[in-house]
Amino acid sequence: MKHSDVDVVVIGGGHAGCEAAAASARLGARTILVTLKRDGIGVMSCNPAIGGLGKGHLVREIDALDGVMGRIADLAGIQFRLLNRRKGPAVQGPRAQADRKIYRTEMLAELEATPNLQIVEGEVVDFRMDGVRVSGVVLADGAAIDAGSVVLTTGTFLRGVIHIGDQTKPGGRMGDKPSVRLAERMDSFGLRMGRLKTGTPPRLDGRTIDWSVLEQQPGDAEPVLFSFLSKTVSAKQIACGITYTNERTHEIIRENLGRSAMYSGNIEGVGPRYCPSIEDKVVRFAEKTSHQIFLEPEGVDDHTVYPNGISTSLPVDVQEDYVHSVRGLENSVILQPGYAIEYDYVDPRSLNLQLGVKSVPGLFLAGQINGTTGYEEAAAQGMVAGLNAAKSAMDQDPVEFGRTDSYIGVMVDDLTSRGVTEPYRMFTSRAEFRLSLRADNADQRLTPLGMEIGCIRPARQAEFQAKMEQLGFGKDVLTAKAYTPQELSVAGIKASNDGSKRTLFDVLSFPDVTMAEVQALEPEVSALAPEIRQQLATDALYAKYIERQLRDVDALKKDEHEAIPDDFDFNALVGLSNELKAKLVQFRPTNLAQAGRVEGMTPAALTLILARIRKAKTDARRLQA
Amino acid sequence: MDTIFALATAPGKAGVAIVRLSGPSAWTAIEDLCGSVPPLRVASLRQVRGSGGVLDEALVLVFDAGASFTGEQVAELQLHGSTAVVAAVLTELSGLAGLRQAEAGEFTRRALENGRLDLAQVEGLADLIDAETEAQRRQAQRVLAGELGAKAAGWRKDLIRAAALLEATIDFADEDVPVDVTPEVRDLLSGVSASLAAEVAGVGIAERVRTGFEVAIVGAPNVGKSTLLNALAGREAAITSDIAGTTRDVIEVRMDLGGLPVTVLDTAGVRDTLDPVEAIGVQRAKDRALSADLRIFLVEEGDAPPFDWLEGDLVVVSKSDVVGSGDGRISSRTGEGLDWLVGSVRTRLEGLAAGSGVATRHRHRLAMERSLERLAVAVDLVERGSDGVELAAEEIRSAVRALESLIGLVDVESLLDDIFSSFCIGK
Structure with missing residues (x-):
């Protein structure tokens, strides 16, 4: 084992970098986080909100693994809303407006207080190489840090270019410089790269907005927090404003389309379809005469307001004109103009399920560099990369997530098997097993795994175990006795008279049955803590569906566990069409489940691949013997 | 398991x-x-x-x-x-x-x-994959070419739309999307259900009469295709005459060929033609012949088949009573070589066991029945309103998965495409 200064170096202090560094340090790996500026840690460069649908699920999963994002977001949250409150719990997503400054300072404090973690200010300009292996980093001042593994989280900094109208300048984020030298080193690895685009709206001075004429959107009366450990909100709570674009706004935009960076052909990167610029909205949905704008305050003692819904790459004077055409914003002052940013990403199909670069041992990638968008997506990848960078540096077994256990697994699998065509964002519809992958049970799904791999600290372990005991007890209470339809009807519960007896847990899956009715039959239920009762009701609601999916889950898990070695020669497969071979070579599936999703794949062809994997294993064993 | x-x-x-x-x-x-x-x-x-x-x-x-x-x-x-x-x-x-x-x-x-x-x-798996791939190609072609293809495309479109509407209300709840999609989703699902139910009712009959393989006789006009069909069937099934181009449409005759249930297709003569009606017939003949399990190319001595044959197809010289007998030569008039031809057809069809005939149709019917069950539950859940929306979506997903062999893969991208093209998402 060669000597290294540290186990893991994490490059970048954004959401991916923070989570990666914290995860690595929690595993006991000596970790250094290198960031351009200490105050750049935990900066929200886009909208000041965390969570949402699919995204809130990711935050809960990060928290279940004892990560940082959920707890910090709870501290910084100034407006909490549970999205889809009136729909089923499987598709409910916690979301919060966050105070930018609190988030930043609390994140920095958290990382500074994390054992095994050191923060270093500096610019990484190159990697140290040991053959094809990355073995450390070189800083701009010439200093070198040797490390067992390196996590690279460059966000939009890889060859970042900012566009405002016809003006362009290099930069990773407004006011920061891009990482060009590092980009050149990345080039030398010969990875397939692509270019993506994202945009932001102009930021407004809240003191110049006429709030009195605007609709208000308050937070929930009973806030739902992110972390399983958080009990109450901490920051002062505020409301957001809502206003709308109008015909006049659209006219201004249409008249100046030629001056938009996107419409003048200056931008080659692909932007996300679910986050179009206001130019795009006006062009693509020309029949709509108005679009919603959410006015989101960036903090309790910050006047900056983020007008969500009007991101743009129009020139500054046009931005001023169209903003002023909107009700309530007539006299508003733009503090920072909106801009579009283009940046390089690495085709995530070059990565394995640990987010390690297949062809460059020791190097892990997380966040926007992998073609994703969103703080939550970045942080979740940071978790995966950080855990695995640490495991790899300490010579321990890797940690992999699957489509059947988490949204994290869904995302990593989507990225590494399908690549991206636009910035990848999580939606609940991406998770085929979303009825079991819920925000409410993220701890039940992932905390035991976290305990196994060693990233859960004692306080959370204790709290989790206590909760599981209560849940176990509650489940026993609900399943102790089976009732006949007659017995149930006494409590006003209608069950079909088919002669079968049902437990109270079964009964809770009926659409109209409430906990109150169940309590009438079994008084012991009322002794359970309210949150335990709620959890049991939710578990019961989906129990039948989850049981039905079990066979699919098992089949998928089995295929996910059948790893295809990185050096597997798809070309040597006799019997496959050249077309299918070419696709396999291009996508390099990392397990049998991924291979099964390659277009044109047939069950027999999968069997052939499996046969070859088995043969390779047998040969390897023979060679050893 | x-x-x-x-x-x-x-x-x-x-x-x-x-x-x-x-x-x-x-x-x-x-x-x-x-x-x-x-x-x-x-x-x-x-x-x-x-x-x-x-x-x-x-x-x-x-x-x-x-x-x-x-x-x-x-x-x-x-x-x-x-x-x-x-x-x-x-x-x-x-x-x-x-x-x-x-x-x-x-x-x-x-x-x-x-x-x-x-x-x-x-x-030995390599051979299996070849056979399976070929069987799948042919099966897909037959589904697409047939009436079922048009129906399947309709089901696909409607199911994607229904699922997309539900998913839009779930994943983009705080966006500018319609809140109540119940009427449209219900209509879409009921429409697909009715169409599937009709198809299932019809498949039972089709299965009894159409079980078996398809063999197409292909060749230039007047080479003797219809005469061969008649000789095989033992009756005047196709109109035969000496005027080229008599068979303008495809004639199907079901028969027992060496113990196998076979539908023999007599196709229009394939040649370059200026007659627009015949040209349509020629194109139809080609398409139909390519979707059959096997093609018998009937040629005059010295001629090449009119279009490329696929592996396993038979090329046979006709009128051996006129041009002289030999290997691969037959005469529909005297019956010479017909036993050999029937034997060759049988051997080849037996090799195509996987994914064809009974199994395929059986599979399709099961797929439609399973899908119908799930759709019925989905319609109920949609009626219940928004608190069952994720369950309704799950039932539609199951219904779509069941139908995958007919309507093709529908993944989340198919739904997102529909959502992003219909609604202005992005606040």
């Missing part, structure tokens, strides 16, 4: 047809159908009973897990080799809990996973 089953012998009329089962419910399935499970490895005579009474008398053999060719519990039903009996038994099996038809190569895969396959057997 599912228990899988499949017809292990070539389809068609034969002395014996063997249906194999493998998996944890293999024996209980035998118990359900035959009343009892015979002793291990002892061929025992049993009556096979279905919901409609006795289906057949069969020899039944069972093997224990760990001592079978897949490593799982295995059972074999040796039935009388009639298409009707086989179809009835397959239908009965698919109605049992935990059982489903095997995919091509699936028995082999289980054997492999359980370490019951040696490497020489693994080499």
Whole structure:
């Protein structure tokens, strides 16, 4: 084992970098986080909100693994809303407006207080190489840090270019410089790269907005927090404003389309379809005469307001004109103009399920560099990369997530098997097993795994175990006795008279049955803590569906566990069409489940691949013997 | 783990047809159908009973897990080799809990996973893949070309739309999307259900009359295609005359060819033509011929087939009574070479067992029935309103997955495409 200064170096202090560094340090790996500026840690460069649908699920999963994002977001949250409150719990997503400054300072404090973690200010300009292996980093001042593994989280900094109208300048984020030298080193690895685009709206001075004429959107009366450990909100709570674009706004935009960076052909990167610029909205949905704008305050003692819904790459004077055409914003002052940013990403199909670069041992990638968008997506990848960078540096077994256990697994699998065509964002519809992958049970799904791999600290372990005991007890209470339809009807519960007896847990899956009715039959239920009762009701609601999916889950898990070695020669497969071979070579599936999703794949062809994997294993064993 | 089953012998009329089962419910399935499970490895005579009474008398053999060719519990039903009996038994099996038809190569895969396959057997998989790929191509072509293709495309479009509407209200709840999509989703789902139900009702009849392979006779005008068809069928099925281009449409005649149920297609003569009506006929002939299981290219001595043949197709020289006899030459008039031709067709069709004939249609019907069940539940849930929306979406997903062999893969990207093109998402 060669000597290294540290186990893991994490490059970048954004959401991916923070989570990666914290995860690595929690595993006991000596970790250094290198960031351009200490105050750049935990900066929200886009909208000041965390969570949402699919995204809130990711935050809960990060928290279940004892990560940082959920707890910090709870501290910084100034407006909490549970999205889809009136729909089923499987598709409910916690979301919060966050105070930018609190988030930043609390994140920095958290990382500074994390054992095994050191923060270093500096610019990484190159990697140290040991053959094809990355073995450390070189800083701009010439200093070198040797490390067992390196996590690279460059966000939009890889060859970042900012566009405002016809003006362009290099930069990773407004006011920061891009990482060009590092980009050149990345080039030398010969990875397939692509270019993506994202945009932001102009930021407004809240003191110049006429709030009195605007609709208000308050937070929930009973806030739902992110972390399983958080009990109450901490920051002062505020409301957001809502206003709308109008015909006049659209006219201004249409008249100046030629001056938009996107419409003048200056931008080659692909932007996300679910986050179009206001130019795009006006062009693509020309029949709509108005679009919603959410006015989101960036903090309790910050006047900056983020007008969500009007991101743009129009020139500054046009931005001023169209903003002023909107009700309530007539006299508003733009503090920072909106801009579009283009940046390089690495085709995530070059990565394995640990987010390690297949062809460059020791190097892990997380966040926007992998073609994703969103703080939550970045942080979740940071978790995966950080855990695995640490495991790899300490010579321990890797940690992999699957489509059947988490949204994290869904995302990593989507990225590494399908690549991206636009910035990848999580939606609940991406998770085929979303009825079991819920925000409410993220701890039940992932905390035991976290305990196994060693990233859960004692306080959370204790709290989790206590909760599981209560849940176990509650489940026993609900399943102790089976009732006949007659017995149930006494409590006003209608069950079909088919002669079968049902437990109270079964009964809770009926659409109209409430906990109150169940309590009438079994008084012991009322002794359970309210949150335990709620959890049991939710578990019961989906129990039948989850049981039905079990066979699919098992089949998928089995295929996910059948790893295809990185050096597997798809070309040597006799019997496959050249077309299918070419696709396999291009996508390099990392397990049998991924291979099964390659277009044109047939069950027999999968069997052939499996046969070859088995043969390779047998040969390897023979060679050893 | 599912228990899988499949017809292990070539389809068609034969002395014996063997249906194999493998998996944890293999024996209980035998118990359900035959009343009892015979002793291990002892061929025992049993009556096979279905919901409609006795289906057949069969020899039944069972093997224990760990001592079978897949490593799982295995059972074999040796039935009388009639298409009707086989179809009835397959239908009965698919109605049992935990059982489903095997995919091509699936028995082999289980054997492999359980370490019951040696490497020489693994080499044989390559042939299986060739056969399966070809069968799939042909099957897909037939579905697409036929009336079912147009219907399947409609189902696909409507199901994607319905799912997309529900997903839009779920994943983009705080965006500018319609709040109540119930009426549109309900109409879409009910429409697809009605169409599927009609198709299922029709498939039963189609299955009885159309079970079997398709063989197309292809050739230049007046080379003697219709005469060959008539000679094979033993009756004047197609109008034959000496005027080129008599058969402008495709004529189908079902017959028993060497024990196999075969539909022989007599296609229009393939030649370059200026007559627009004939040109349509020629194109139709080509398309139809390509979707058949096998093509017999009938040529005059010295001529090449009118378009490229696929591997396994037969090229036959006609009118041997005029041009002289020899290998690969036939005469529909004297009957010379016809036995050889029928034998060759049979050999080739037997090689195409996987994924064709009974199994395919059987599979399609099951897919539609499963899909219908899920759609019925989905409609109920949609009516219930927004608190069951994620369950309704799940039922639609199941319905779509069941139909995958007919309508193609529908993944989340298909839904997102629909959502992003219909709604202005992005606040």
